[in-house]
Amino acid sequence: MKRSIVATVAALLLTLIPTLAKADCIGFCPAPPTTSVGDGAVSVAYMTGAPxxxxxxxFAAQAAPVPYRWRLLTPCQVDDTNLGGCQGGQPICAQLPGRIIVLYEVQRQRVVQPDRAPVDGIAPDPAAPVGQGYGGWANEGSSCVDVTDLNPPPSPDEVFRYFQTLPLPQLxxxxxxxxxxxxxxxxIFFTDSPTAQTFTVDIRGFTVVITATATSYAWDTGDGTVLTTTDPGAPYxxxxxxxxxxxxxxxxxxxxxWGATYxxxxxxxxxxxxxxxxxGAPVTFTVLQARTVLTDPYD
Structure with a gap:
């Protein structure tokens, strides 16, 4: 009987979670969301929507205990868990003013309930504390996730949008x-302008250092030829x-x-x-035809 009442109350609270998700924690509160290079996962207390x-x-906090906790990984982190390398060809999430929407692989893990009831038919270890995750992480697939409430560190795509607006040198x-x-x-063609520059920008309160480096040069010679090089050339x-x-x-x-690191x-x-x-600013010059002229050596 007691378990039935608890289950009924829990079900009622779950229907209110989308409304209360930004309220103070009720019951157990998970650790704040964190990110790191490597697994790079963003910890999430509650997710709306379904796989x-x-x-x-x-959301960073939930209004009541829920059966799962979640973590988010970018497709780059899934492709390369050590360095976060991307394979490319990923969908682009539509952006909304004032919101942070990122493409993530969503994973979830069962959480020990206050009444220690099984989740998905699997009971936790008897010694596991309430609120702790147990079992493996299940992959729910890719979604465009609104992570504004988490205030995560800037994503690579977000940094790229800033990078495109930087006042890079015009060589x-x-x-x-x-x-x-x-x-x-x-x-002879060359440039003697700086080919690297560092910028420090503020992105949502995070200090982001972007180091831009010239990666290739396309020299339009003005006669229909374009010379592409990876070096800036040098004078005679x-x-x-x-x-x-x-x-x-x-x-x-x-x-x-220009490419960059951050x-x-x-x-x-x-x-x-x-x-x-x-x-860069163009340069105009004239090419002359030299002609041989015979002269009297005695003149």
């Missing part, structure tokens, strides 16, 4: 010889990027592709999942 739902909501195109060149003598006599021209006037420019609150560095580009 297979495309959109779910995660200057240098050309030798300057101003005018001669047909038959290759024109150490030149590595050259191009032959016929006579005429040309305008060359440089497009730089660290949150002094933590381990990780790759920003994407690149961005900057366009």
């Amino acid at each position: 297979g739902d495309t959109a779910r909501t995660a 200057t195109t240098r050309q030798q010889p300057p101003g005018e060149a001669l047909v038959g003598l290759p024109v 006599p150490d030149q590595t990027i050259t191009h032959d021209y016929s006579s005429g006037t040309y305008t060359a420019s440089l497009t730089t592709t 660290a949150v609150d002094g933590g381990v560095q990780a790759d920003v999942p994407g690149t961005t580009t900057t366009q």
Whole structure:
């Protein structure tokens, strides 16, 4: 009889959880959500929705004891549990103003109930404390999860969105010889602008250090050719990027592709999942045809 009353009250509370999920804890309270490199799991006290739902909501505290606790892993963490490497091709979650919505693999684990009743027909160890998880983690599949209540550290995709807005350097195109060149003598291209820069940004109260590095260079020579290199070139006599021209006037420019790494609150560095580009100011020069002229040596 007593167990029946408890079950009835528990069922009633469960119907109220979506409304009360942000209230103070009732019963046991789990540890605050944490993240780390490696397993990288975000701890979750309560999840709305059901397995297979495309959109779910995660809460840091629950209004009453529930049968499970959850953890969230990004697809990158599932692909590579040590380094968080991504395989790519993951769905993109729609964003809402003022909300943090991230694609996660949702996993759940049974929790020891106050009345020690079995969950999914499996009873906990008699010595296990109330509120502790038991059994393995079950995978509920991928969902776009609203984790605003958890205030998790910035996700790689969130950092990438900031990275795209940074005032990255527009590398200057240098050309030798300057101003005018001669047909038959290759024109040398290089840039002497900084090819790395560090930015410190605040993302939702987290200090994120983003280190941007130029990863490739596309030299538009102005005559229909684009030279792609992984080095910034060098001036004479150490030149590595050259191009032959016929006579005429040309305008060359440089497009730089930037990649980056980032660290949150002094933590381990990780790759920003994407690149961005900057366009430098163009340079215009003339290529002249040298002609042989016979002269009288006695003039």
